Amino acid sequence: xxxxxxxxxxVLRPDHSIDPADVLIDTVTGTIDxxxxxxxxxxxxxxxxxxxxxxxxxxxxxxxxxxxxxxGSADDKQLDDWLQEDIWPVEAELQAGDVxxxxxxxxxxxxxxxxxAFADMYFFxxxxxxVVEEAGVRARxxxxxxxxxxxxxxAHEDFRAGLExxxxxxxxxxxxxxxxxxxxxxxxxxxxxxxxxxxxxxEDDIPIHFHANETENEVDPLVEEYDQRPLEYADDLGLLAExxxxxxGVHVDDREIELxxxxxxxxxxNPASNMKLASGMAPVQKLLDAGVPVGxxxxxxxxxxxxxxxxxxxxxxxxxxxxxxxxxxVDAPAAVEMATAGSAAAVGFDSGRIEAGANADxxxxxxxxxxxxxxxxxxxxxxxxxxxxxxxxxxxxxTVLMADRELQTLxxxxxxxxxxxxxxxxxxxxxx
Amino acid sequence: xxxxxxxxxxVLRPDHSIDPADVLIDTVTGTIDxxxxxxxxxxxxxxxxxxxxxxxxxxxxxxxxxxxxxxGSADDKQLDDWLQEDIWPVEAELQAGDVxxxxxxxxxxxxxxxxxAFADMYFFxxxxxxVVEEAGVRARxxxxxxxxxxxxxxAHEDFRAGLExxxxxxxxxxxxxxxxxxxxxxxxxxxxxxxxxxxxxxEDDIPIHFHANETENEVDPLVEEYDQRPLEYADDLGLLAExxxxxxGVHVDDREIELxxxxxxxxxxNPASNMKLASGMAPVQKLLDAGVPVGxxxxxxxxxxxxxxxxxxxxxxxxxxxxxxxxxxVDAPAAVEMATAGSAAAVGFDSGRIEAGANADxxxxxxxxxxxxxxxxxxxxxxxxxxxxxxxxxxxxxTVLMADRELQTLxxxxxxxxxxxxxxxxxxxxxx
Numbered sequence: 019x020x021x022x023x024x025x026x027x028x029v030l031r032p033d034h035s036i037d038p039a040d041v042l043i044d045t046v047t048g049t050i051d052x053x054x055x056x057x058x059x060x061x062x063x064x065x066x067x068x069x070x071x072x073x074x075x076x077x078x079x080x081x082x083x084x085x086x087x088x089x090g091s092a093d094d095k096q097l098d099d100w101l102q103e104d105i106w107p108v109e110a111e112l113q114a115g116d117v118x119x120x121x122x123x124x125x126x127x128x129x130x131x132x133x134x135a136f137a138d139m140y141f142f143x144x145x146x147x148x149v150v151e152e153a154g155v156r157a158r159x160x161x162x163x164x165x166x167x168x169x170x171x172x173a174h175e176d177f178r179a180g181l182e183x184x185x186x187x188x189x190x191x192x193x194x195x196x197x198x199x200x201x202x203x204x205x206x207x208x209x210x211x212x213x214x215x216x217x218x219x220x221e222d223d224i225p226i227h228f229h230a231n232e233t234e235n236e237v238d239p240l241v242e243e244y245d246q247r248p249l250e251y252a253d254d255l256g257l258l259a260e261x262x263x264x265x266x267g268v269h270v271d272d273r274e275i276e277l278x279x280x281x282x283x284x285x286x287x288n289p290a291s292n293m294k295l296a297s298g299m300a301p302v303q304k305l306l307d308a309g310v311p312v313g314x315x316x317x318x319x320x321x322x323x324x325x326x327x328x329x330x331x332x333x334x335x336x337x338x339x340x341x342x343x344x345x346x347x348v349d350a351p352a353a354v355e356m357a358t359a360g361s362a363a364a365v366g367f368d369s370g371r372i373e374a375g376a377n378a379d380x381x382x383x384x385x386x387x388x389x390x391x392x393x394x395x396x397x398x399x400x401x402x403x404x405x406x407x408x409x410x411x412x413x414x415x416x417t418v419l420m421a422d423r424e425l426q427t428l429x430x431x432x433x434x435x436x437x438x439x440x441x442x443x444x445x446x447x448x449x450x
Numbered sequence: 451x452x453x454x455x456x457x458x459x460x461v462l463r464p465d466h467s468i469d470p471a472d473v474l475i476d477t478v479t480g481t482i483d484x485x486x487x488x489x490x491x492x493x494x495x496x497x498x499x500x501x502x503x504x505x506x507x508x509x510x511x512x513x514x515x516x517x518x519x520x521x522g523s524a525d526d527k528q529l530d531d532w533l534q535e536d537i538w539p540v541e542a543e544l545q546a547g548d549v550x551x552x553x554x555x556x557x558x559x560x561x562x563x564x565x566x567a568f569a570d571m572y573f574f575x576x577x578x579x580x581v582v583e584e585a586g587v588r589a590r591x592x593x594x595x596x597x598x599x600x601x602x603x604x605a606h607e608d609f610r611a612g613l614e615x616x617x618x619x620x621x622x623x624x625x626x627x628x629x630x631x632x633x634x635x636x637x638x639x640x641x642x643x644x645x646x647x648x649x650x651x652x653e654d655d656i657p658i659h660f661h662a663n664e665t666e667n668e669v670d671p672l673v674e675e676y677d678q679r680p681l682e683y684a685d686d687l688g689l690l691a692e693x694x695x696x697x698x699g700v701h702v703d704d705r706e707i708e709l710x711x712x713x714x715x716x717x718x719x720n721p722a723s724n725m726k727l728a729s730g731m732a733p734v735q736k737l738l739d740a741g742v743p744v745g746x747x748x749x750x751x752x753x754x755x756x757x758x759x760x761x762x763x764x765x766x767x768x769x770x771x772x773x774x775x776x777x778x779x780v781d782a783p784a785a786v787e788m789a790t791a792g793s794a795a796a797v798g799f800d801s802g803r804i805e806a807g808a809n810a811d812x813x814x815x816x817x818x819x820x821x822x823x824x825x826x827x828x829x830x831x832x833x834x835x836x837x838x839x840x841x842x843x844x845x846x847x848x849t850v851l852m853a854d855r856e857l858q859t860l861x862x863x864x865x866x867x868x869x870x871x872x873x874x875x876x877x878x879x880x881x882x
Contacts, residue, residue, distance in 0.1 A: 089823070090830035094767075094781035127820040293768035294834070296777040323834035324821045329764075335526075336725035336765075337772075345728040349526035388559040389756045389838075391521070391866050392873035398522035402726070402755035406821075407839035434823045441824035 020045045022416060023059040027067030027382060028396065030074065032359065032371040034351050036396050041072060043378040048192075048415035050378050065411055065418060067382040071396055073354075074370045075134025075379035075414060076327035077361035080227075080265040080286040080315030082140045082162075084112075084120030086127065087441040088320035097233055097295045105320060106167075108448040109141070117142035119440035121149040122433045124325050129155065129425060131326040131406025132381030134414040137263075137286075137315070137365045139200040139227060143183050151191035154419045154427045156379065158365045160184065160200030160227055163215075165208040173208070177201075177215045184224045194415055196366060203229035204248050205236050212255040225261040225366060228252075231274070232266035233297045249274040258283040263364045265315065267305070268298040275301070275308045284311035284364030287356065289333035291317035299341035302334065302348050302356075313361035314353075326406040331357045335401050350401040378416040381409050452477045454848060455491040459499030459814060460828065462506065464791065464803040466783045468828050473504060475810040480624075480847035482810050497843055497850060499814040503828055505786075506802045507566025507811035507846060508759035509793035512659075512697040512718040512747025514572045514594075516544075516552030518559065519873040520752035529665055529727045537752060540880040541573070549574035551872035553581040554865045556757050558857060561587065563758040563838025564813030566846040569695075569718075569747070569797045571632040571659060575615050583623035586851045586859045588811065590797045592616065592632030592659055595647075597640040605640070609633075609647045616656045626847055628798065635661035636680050637668050644687040657693040657798060660684075663706070664698035665729045681706040690715040695796045697747065698723075699737070700730045707733070707740045716743035716796030719788065721765035723749035731773035734766065734780050734788075745793035746785075758838040763789045767833050782833040810848040813841050 022043045029039040031053075040059045042051045052059075092104030117140065128136060135156035138146055143161045150157045163180040165173040184197040199219040201207045207228075219226055231237055231248050240248045249270060252258055258281035267285035270278070278285060287300050305312050314334055316325045331353045338348025362370030369377040383404055390399050390408065412420040419427055454475045461471040463485075472491045474483045484491075524536030549572065560568060567588035570578055575593045582589045595612040597605040616629040631651040633639045639660075651658055663669055663680050672680045681702060684690055690713035699717035702710070710717060719732050737744050746766055748757045763785045770780025794802030801809040815836055822831050822840065844852040851859050 086820075087824060089821075089826065089835065090828075091826040093827070093830045093834060094771075094778050096777045100777070123820055123823055130820065290768065293772050294777065296771040296775055296779070299772065323830065326821065326837075332761075333768075336722065339526075339728040340725050340731065340769075340772075343728055345528045345532070345726065346526050347728070386866070388518075388555055388562065388862065388866055388869075389521075389758065391555055392519060392870050394521065394523040394873070394877070395525070396522075398525045398755065402525060403521065405758075405837055405839055407837055430820065434818070434820055437820075438824045441826070445826070 021051065021061040022063045022065060023061035024065045024067050024072055024380065024382065024413070025059065026056065027070040027072040029053060029072045029372055032373055034354065034397055036071070041372060041380065043416045045416035048378055050372060050374055050376050052374050053372060065413070065421065067411070069386050070410055071383040071385055072372060073381050073383060073400065074358040074372055075381050075412065076132050076357045077313070077365060077367065077370055078128060078133050078136040078315050078325060078327055079263070079313035079361035079365050080288055080317060081136050081138055081325060082318035083124035083136065083138050083146060083325070084117040084140055085318030085320045086124040086325070087116060087120040087437060087444060088318070089323050091320065091445065097297065098235065100295065108444060111444055111447040112141060114142045114145050116440045116444050118145040118149060119436045121146045122428060123437040124319065125149055125153045125155055126425060126428050126430055126433045127325045129153065129412045129419045130409065131328060132409040132412055133325070133327050134379040134381070134412060135362065135365065135367055135369055137227060144187065147187050147190060147195050150195050152427065154417050155414050156194045156367060156369065158196045158198050159187065160198040162200050162202050164202040164206050165211050166206040173211065177211055181215065181218055185222060198225040198227045200227050203236065204240060204252055216256045220256060226257055227263050227265070228257060229266055230264040231269045234269055237269050247271060247274050249277055253277055253281065261366060263313065266292065266300070268292055268300045270301065275305060275310060278310040279308045282311060284313050286313045286315045286364060287334055288315050288317040289337045290330060291321040293333065293337060294321050299337050301341055302338045303342045306352060311360065311364055312356050313364035314356040327357050328404050328406045331401045350398045353401045354397060379414045382411040383408050384410040453483065453493040454495045454497060455493035456497045456499050456504055456812065456814065456845070457491065458488065459502040459504040461485060461504045461804055464805055466786065466829055468503070473804060473812065475848045477848035480810050482804065482806055482808050484806050485804060497845070497853070499843070501818050502842055503815040503817055504804060505813055505815060505832065506790040506804055507813050507844065508564050508789045509745070509797060509799065509802055510560060510565050510568040510748050510757060510759055511695070511745035511793035511797050512720055512749060513568050513570055513757060514750035515556035515568065515570050515578060515757070516549040516572055517750030517752045518556040518757070519548060519552040519869060519876060520750070521755050523752065523877065529729065530667065532727065540876060543876055543879040544573060546574045546577050548872045548876050550577040550581060551868045553578045554860060555869040556751065557581055557585045557587055558860050558862055558865045559757045561585065561844050561851045561857060562841065563760060564841040564844055565757070565759050566811040566813070566844060567794065567797065567799055567801055569659060576619065579619050579622060579627050582627055584859065586849045587846050588626045588799060588801065590628045590630050591619065592630040594632050594634050596634040596638050597643050598638040605643065609643055613647065613650055617654060630657040630659045632659050635668065636672060636684055648688045652688060658689055659695050659697070660689060661698055662696040663701045666701055669701050679703060679706050681709055685709055685713065693798060695745065698732065700724055700732045702733065707737060707742060710742040711740045714743060716745050718745045718747045718796060719766055720747050720749040721769045722762060723753040725765065725769060726753050731769050733773055734770045735774045738784060743792065743796055744788050745796035746788040759789050760836050760838045763833045782830045785833045786829060811846045814843040815840050816842040
């Protein structure tokens with residue numbers, strides 16, 4: 019056994035208690051071997067966490083990571099206009115190299131802000147898998163399949179490609195890449211395709227992830243056509259299951275909440291995106307109270323505009339209170355749970371908790387900052403005061419991905435330069 | 451003339467255009483002498499802004515800066531419970547040294563996140579003035595006067611102290627300290643005190659700043675008692691004027707909005723605090739459309755939980771869209787305007803714009819970050835992607851307060867240690 023010890027810090031435990039402890043990691047299996055009293059470990063290597071807070075690596079449970087290339091390209095627009103006028107025309111010009119560059123940029127950003135795992139639905143997914151492998155993070159990846167705007171043959175090709183990617187890439191990158199089947203949304207995929215492909219995914223036990231109930235425009239047409247709420251329709255299609263999860267769930271009624279709880283289907287909350295696109299406020303406290311599993315995601319950088327899960331925790335707590343009309347709603351422990359164990363469970367990773375046996379995915383936060391002073395309550399700080407830039411080290415699968423703010427697996431300068439060049443050429447093509 | 455040139459950066463102009471330029475500062479007057487083509491300045495000293503974005507120093511137009519000592523001490527509670535159970539009992543134990551330590555902590559935090567000026571309503575204000583002088587920032591300070599919970603004599607003493615502070619300290623710290631008269635709120639100050647003291651403040655041309663319409667609980671009792679909306683009552687008391695400004699304005703109706711526009715009284719929007727305390731969503735786009743002057747503030751760190759105006763700009767844009775149900779509302783230019791020129795005008799400083807003649811209050815942002823890549827739109831980045839930690843230099847009144855992230859006027863370690871000790875002793879006293 020080769021070991022790494024994270025020493026000298028205070029450790030956030032699964033029960034949200036925080037106490038001084040050292041974390042012993044088995045770097046061969048990439049799991050936590052033990053969490054022990056300070057000063058008791060004898061490891062091959064040490065990572066200094068003194069004066070810091072050791073937390074589970076955050077899990078970004080819904081993003082489109084390569085959309086970092088779109089960051090700031092189209093803000094302050096309504097969702098439909100934004101997609102049709104700004105996003106889709108540029109996406110039509112995407113090349114594999116763009117996705118690779120955008121994914122590298124997004125993953126660099128996530129590592130720097132303490133995120134060790136993410137769920138991604140996009141295009142050219144083998145490129146994303148390659149960057150995940152190189153960067154050392156963990157990801158659940160799916161090829162986003164859509165029928166809107168495609169002829170029948172092209173749509174079938176797209177869906178077959180989605181299943182093929184899921185089968186071929188699952189378990190690659192030493193098991194850090196897992197896959198999923200990702201039909202885009204309830205309104206952008208024709209019913210017949212759900213009827214044909216969902217059973218195929220279920221046959222192979224492939225998790226399904228999709229967008230649902232993000233805006234009222236995604237609810238009303240389905241109610242009109244099927245005389246069912248969207249998630250009743252989704253259930254009828256076989257989309258709701260324990261190994262599956264949906265993004266957004268902003269406009270859900272009580273019957274749909276009950277259905278999600280019954281099926282144990284997780285909702286991934288994307289508060290920043292929901293605010294920025296004026297989609298609405300997800301009833302997160304209601305979901306939690308009903309026993310619906312809830313995870314947290316940034317959505318793509320085009321509607322956020324960053325991939326910083328600390329922002330997202332704060333946003334979740336803030337908007338959760340507004341949605342409930344109650345300052346007690348979505349409290350700090352709930353927000354932390356959502357971004358760690360909640361997201362990890364939704365995505366299907368044994369991460370999001372610092373405990374023997376779990377994946378050794380963690381971040382060390384430097385507490386020696388004016389905005390983290392005084393220290394009445396470190397859990398509160400995690401949600402309401404810590405910034406992504408306070409993360410000192412990031413570890414995933416037992417490997418140090420960032421040490422003292424220096425990336426260890428990616429060349430940051432190269433990543434930034436490459437993304438700039440790629441974005442410029444991509445937008446030039448789209449405008450040509 | 452002694453000069454400092456900020457060179458090599460791109461400069462955000464008052465019309466929101468951004469172009470490469472150098473900023474020449476007259477350090478004797480503390481004002482901007484000229485904004486010129488790159489490479490043309492000949493100055494006594496230079497501050498390197500290459501690869502950076504030069505923006506006006508942000509103006510935090512409503513805070514209680516010493517409340518940094520309360521950060522994280524009581525979260526996820528309703529406003530009334532929070533005040534009565536958590537805040538007021540501790541505030542009863544406050545000593546001058548606590549306010550000095552808390553103010554130093556908050557000012558350090560603000561300088562580090564590009565804020566150069568603030569408006570502060572609290573207690574022991576000579577202590578705050580002393581730290582403002584030492585730290586080199588700019589502030590409009592007022593002694594928060596209140597009648598609730600006080601006997602008549604104590605209340606009069608409090609109000610007289612408020613006027614005396616405003617008269618005595620105005621123009622100190624080489625003019626960087628300006629003052630105001632700050633009756634706490636429409637519901638925590640007895641009408642007779644407004645009738646007596648507002649004319650005295652007006653006589654001496656002292657600006658007035660107060661809390662109003664923050665929660666529904668602050669609206670309903672006034673409507674009941676006076677059969678007037680709160681801001682009609684405020685107008686009747688002589689509180690609405692061009693040199694005066696109110697904090698929050700969450701629950702305002704159309705008549706009140708009209709009144710604010712007529713009186714040219716600024717509303718200071720505090721989105722983070724309004725979300726965290728579930729107070730509601732201020733109709734910011736409606737205020738702007740009606741021509742009401744709008745500034746931006748963090749409120750105290752106990753309800754935020756930081757003093758980072760970049761967070762606040764993002765929050766303002768986000769919640770502004772939700773409140774309007776329109777993703778086009780409170781766009782990036784509006785949010786930037788609010789945090790710079792809008793706040794500066796409300797507070798009464800000739801800051802918030804980079805232009806010859808204005809105060810030399812500015813911040814330089816390091817753009818060479820993954821989360822600020824690519825660069826489709828730097829104004830969008832300012833609101834949706836820049837973090838306080840991206841600020842490289844901060845300049846106020848022509849003096850460099852932070853250079854390459856190093857504070858120049860405060861000893862950060864000492865500030866943090868002092869705040870920790872003070873907070874511990876304060877809370878020990880309160881719990882005794």
